[in-house]
Amino acid sequence: METPSRVSEMYTELFSGIGKDASSEIDAIFDENYTDPVVLHRLRFHSICEHHLLPFFGLADLVYVPNGKIAGISKFIRCLDVLSRRPQVQERLTSQWADAVSDKLAPRVVAVRLQAEHLCMSIRGVEKPGTLMTTMAFRGDLGSNGMRKEELLRLLAG
Numbered sequence: 001m002e003t004p005s006r007v008s009e010m011y012t013e014l015f016s017g018i019g020k021d022a023s024s025e026i027d028a029i030f031d032e033n034y035t036d037p038v039v040l041h042r043l044r045f046h047s048i049c050e051h052h053l054l055p056f057f058g059l060a061d062l063v064y065v066p067n068g069k070i071a072g073i074s075k076f077i078r079c080l081d082v083l084s085r086r087p088q089v090q091e092r093l094t095s096q097w098a099d100a101v102s103d104k105l106a107p108r109v110v111a112v113r114l115q116a117e118h119l120c121m122s123i124r125g126v127e128k129p130g131t132l133m134t135t136m137a138f139r140g141d142l143g144s145n146g147m148r149k150e151e152l153l154r155l156l157a158g
C-alpha cells in the first residue's frame with residue numbers, strides 16, 4: 001500500500017540535485033597564500049545512471065593547486081553530492097565537478113578522478129560485478145609553467 005509513496009519519496013531524495021547550482025555549495029572560501037597541492041582522497045559517492053535508473057557508486061579523488069583561494073574541504077563533497085543527486089552519466093558528473101571547483105576558486109590546476117561500479121553492468125546486461133569505470137577531468141594550467149598531468153595522476157592515485 002505504501003510502496004508508491006515510498007518510492008516517490010525515494011526518487012525525490014535521490015534526484016534532489018536537479019535544478020540546483022552545485023557550485024554554490026562551495027561557499028566557504030578563504031584568501032590564503034598557499035600554492036602547493038591540496039589532495040582529497042576516497043570520497044564515497046553514489047549517483048543514478050540516467051540510461052537505466054540504476055545506481056553507480058564508488059570513490060572520488062580531487063587535487064587542486066590554489067591560486068590565492070582555498071575552500072572548506074566539506075564543500076567539495078557537498079558540491080559532488082548535489083551533482084550526484086540527479087540522473088547522470090559518470091563522464092558528465094566528473095566534468096561538472098571539475099568545472100564547479102574551477103569556476104568558484106579559479107585554482108592554478110584542478111584534477112578529479114571518479115571510480116565507480118555501475119549496477120546496470122553488474123546485475124544485468126553483461127553482468128560483470130566488480131568492474132570499475134574510471135573517469136578524470138583536468139582544468140587549469142597544464143603547460144610548462146603548471147603541473148604536468150603525470151604528476152596530477154600520481155597525486156590522484158595517492
Ligand SMILES: [Zn+2]
Nearest residue numbers: 049051052120
Ligand atoms: Zn546504465
